[in-house]
Amino acid sequence: MRQLPLLLWFSLWPVLARSDTICSSLELNKVADFQKLQNCTHVVGHVRIAYVDLPAAGNTSLQLLASNVTEISDYLMVYRCAGLLTLEAIFPKLRIIRGQALLFDQYALVVYENRNLRELGLVELLRIQNGFIRIETNPMLCFVETVDWMHLLGNRSQQHFSLKHNKPPSHCPVCGGLAADYAFRINISDFCWNMNSTQIRPTPPRLEGCPVACGLNGCDNAGNCCQHSCVTECSDQNCTLCAKYQSKGKCVDQCVISYELHKRQCISHKECRQLGMIPLTRGYRCAEKCPPNQKEVRDPNGLANCQVECKGVFHVKSGADLERLQDCVTINGSLIIELTNIKEKIVASLEQSLGSLKEITGYLKVLHSAQLMSLSFLQNLDLIRGDQLIENKYALFVVNNHHLENIWPPNHQVLVQRGSIFFHLNPRLCHEKILQLEPSLKSVQQISVADVSPNSNGERIICGDAVRTLNPVVDDLSATAVRIILDYMDWEGMETLIGYSYYYKEAPQRNVTMYDGRHGCGHDNWLMDVSATKSRRHVISGLKPFTQYALFVKTLTRTDYHMQIDAYSKIFYFKTLPDKPSPVARIYGSSELSTQILLHWWPPRRPNGIINKYYVTYEPHNLTQAEQGKNYLNPRPTNVSYLDCQCDDVTSYDSGPQPDDEDYYNKEQITYEDALPNLIYVSRRQEQPKKDKFEKVIDFDDLKAGKKKEQRSNPATTTPSPTNLTITQEKLAALQYELYRNFSENRQRAVQDVDISSLQIPHAVKKCQDAHASVGQRVEEKCTVEEEMNGIELPGTQHYYYLNQLKPESFYRVTVRACVDGVINGCSNPTEALVKTTSLRVEQLMKST
Incomplete structure (x- = not known):
């Protein structure tokens, strides 16, 4: 980075700290790769640690692993690392995982199949801002259930965590552990990362007596709501760690009229230039260098700018070829689309990559692309200049596209400034649609049959x-x-x-x-x-x-x-109409006071309407004999396991034919099979007009003229006047025809209205007028009695509740139901969980620390 004047450094101090070292995404697959982390404080991207075989842990090896990383903008993955005992050895200072880009579009933290891992040890972690958490199949891993994952989540109603197939909590130590004299340590806590490290949970000054709008964020002493956008403090003023972005000393959710720096700060155009970086208009990012498909150019003042470089002939055969065309507005050259893999789902990629293209200076060539049904992915294309032409003649060349049915989007014309068009062997593209391009051709008067065939285009479709x-x-x-x-x-x-x-x-x-x-x-x-x-x-x-x-x-x-x-x-x-929702996805409870439980729940995965209310019930639960035999070392509540089950909707969007071999598009065979019935079933009963074998010659003048004179015809017979009988017969015939026509039409309509009874749609049963109707009345009137809901009614936007005035160290069975507005008995089945209040001793110890 270039040297900046001293005064400028002080002005940019809130924007760029001297100790910040930015790194891009890191892939760590061997011990030597950990050197990449040594000087990093912020990883703008992801960190993937996989298949690392660590030697026996010693002081030297731990020092080699340790890093200064405090932030990861995307996600952290630890997968199949042998010899790794704790992540504290690698990330002792990690404070936030932002989850701006997720693993498999879902996960921000994944710790999976690490056979030697004993603890997570992310002792400084304060927030996982976005994305799911998955910590599974680590057979030796303890201190997973002792982490308050709800406190780490940035969006409690959208993020989920899955903790499965790790070491059973009953086989693990408890928070605080034992001292040398086998007594519990003084810093015992309900939440910890290991026996020595209590989970850091900055809390707002107070939660009680705050306005309802503050929710779980709490408020300050003046009653002002705390901001969830700040991780470390109540107010976003002078916040030391913002959840999303920092702008002018405040925490904000997005950068407005500013440029994003390292996915964590918002700065102005001037500040980006002062840092010696380049402000990018697309995405409004402040970057150190231009993206791969853009080149750096200097303006008259010597300032660097990025210009999209789309020059040459671009040949698109698969989705990978579209990367060079990202952000292209003008192609200084030509574009060839020839899609080779008929099974690749490429249409969405074409729409995304070529949607901003407005001009092609050369030609456009589309051939052998059975995937395409339209060229509508070029929705903003306005001009094909034709500076380079195919065979020195054609600017638009479209050949052998089996499923192409349409050219441009509706009400959209593309100007072809120079050259003609060539359309052949597009069996589903009507000839009339191609002729509609004629007004857009500026150098061609009329489209010839040789260039656009009326036979090979549209032969497989009705036009x-x-x-x-x-x-x-x-x-x-x-x-x-x-x-x-x-x-x-x-x-x-x-x-x-x-x-x-x-x-x-x-x-x-x-x-x-x-x-x-x-x-x-x-x-x-x-x-x-x-x-x-x-x-x-x-x-x-x-x-x-x-x-x-x-x-x-x-x-x-x-x-x-x-x-x-x-x-x-x-x-x-x-x-479609609203319906009864699926059950609440999951319930989670925590207790820090012996008489109180803080309850959280996730909305239904299928709300099926607008959730307008929740009903919460709770009652004391006496442990059964089987439950009493379990070792409840962890005082936190235990959720019922089946609540973690996910039932995904399996809906196939792969409609239409599924070609498996190269003979699927055997055009000759298809043409033959279509033409053969037409050849066979041509009617042979066409009466040909009779002609005399020799024409008669009337006289010499007729022979000399070479024309046959009109022969004298027999005098026309005069039609007799209709009699009453004839008129009556004609009226009867007309009446019979009308009856036959009505009969035929009614018969046709009956065919189109057949089996109406089998096409009935089941509807929700109506509400009974009598709120206490008997079963017989319900069956007779085909109605249902509205269910009387019990419990604590909460608004549909609230996903937490405090259960107060409880007994210390007692179990409670809690149920939550979600209800949809406008549906009779539109409340979900109850979701249950078993939760437990903490003991008086733990409460006193937590208050004393």
Whole structure:
């Protein structure tokens, strides 16, 4: 870093401390790698310690391991390290794990399968700001249940911790341990990292007598609520450790009109320049050097700036090739998209990487990409300049894309400044859609048949006027199902109709288009439900309660030689009804006073609506004979094990075909199979007009003229006037035809309305008018009696409660239920936990320390 003037150093002292040493992500796989940690105070990234085989622990080896790291911005992982006894040897000063980027998008702290680990020993750790905690399968690990994990969490209602398959607490020492004379140490505590280190838990000045809005953060002596954004103090003024970012001496949740420095501070543009660093506009970060796909350029004042370098011919064959195109607004060259792996889920990556692209100075070439159903991932592309052309002619070259159905997003035209277009062998892309590009070509008057084939494009799909519009409407709705009804199909459409395909997906926002996330080979985020019947009603079940969905419908038709009809609907939205929630995910209790328990719980994993209230009940619990035989050395409550069970929704979003071999796209075979029935079933009963073998010559003039004169025809017979009998017969025939037509239409409609009784959606039972209705009345009236809720009622935004006036050193059975607004008997099944108050002796010892 360059030298700064003395006055400038003092002005930047709050921003940059002299002792701070920043390191990037670290991978430690052998003992020598620990030297990378020696000079680090802040790791901007993650630390992964894996497969390290440590020698027998001695003073020398411990000194080599110890680091000065106080912060890790992402996550910490310790996996299969032999010989490691405690993490205190590596991280004696670690104060916070921020969890800004998580392991597997979930975990901030993972300690897994370390066979020799005796204790965690993170004695200075104050906060794990974001992400889950997983400490499992460490057979010798103690002092896990003695840590107040709830106090470490930055968001108690969103973060979870899993402590499984470690050494049983009954086989481990207790906090404080034993002194040399076998007496308990004076610093005994309910929470500790080992026998000598009590867990540091900075608490606000007071919790009682604070405003309700303060919650568990507490308040100062003046009654002002403490800020959860500060880890070490009550107020965020002059905070020594901020939970997220520090800006001008205060703790903030995000950097606003400023630049992020090392994922922990917010500084101005000027301060970033004064530190000799580069302010990046994208993401508003203050960086030491430009990202890999950007180059450093100097402005007239000599200041370094980063410019996205997107120059050359970019050939995208897989998702890995998109990294160089991140943040590209203009490609100074050409773009070739040729996706080779038909099973790769690449559509979302294309949308993310190429969504900001506005201009291509060369050409755009898309070929052999069966995954693509649209080019809508180029949603902001405005111009293809055509400075370089394919075969000195084509600026847009699209060939052999089996599932391509659409080109640009709706109401979006891309200007082709120079060159023409070339579209061939795109069997699902209608020729009419390609011709719509003609106005955007500035150097071409008309698209030729040689450049855009009307035969090889759109041959596998119905196009033009034969495409009709479907109008789906929600006919009935419940919490988990919806019944869709369509308009009646006329006789012409019924001739080729096989059934309907229903495409639907979760849509929190109403901004979905038909081609968003669509993958031609089926690996997309749309669900498909096929109904191979002519019924205009269809039930889609297995939906999530209180969730908005987007849906569109298309017909399944057989291709007929004389008749080609297909129909699509526009996207429309519906939202399922709320339902009874799943049980509260987990209960956790802690007791620091002998007459009080602080209870925490996590919201239901499936709220199925808006949680408007919780009900808490508790009662004394007498231990059974089996429970009395257990050794409860840890005075903290013990949760019921099954509450940690997670039941994940297994919902496949891989709709459509799943190709497994290279012959799946055998175009010649497909064309042959489609053409063969047309060849066989062409009607042979076409009457040809009869012609005389020799034409008659009337006279010499007729022969000389070479034209056949009109022969004299027989005089037309005069039509007799209709009689009363004839009129009556014609009226009768017209009446019979009308009756036949009505009969045919009714029969067609009956086919489309068949099995209505089998398409009923079960609904929640209504509430009985009589609150004390008998079982017989409920069955007769098909109603239910509203349940009377007992317990302490709390708002749905509160996830903690103090149980007061309890007996010391006693067990209590606690239940928590969550209730959804607007649902009869919409409260979850109770979640139970067994909790215990601390003893008077421990309370006195804790107050004395």
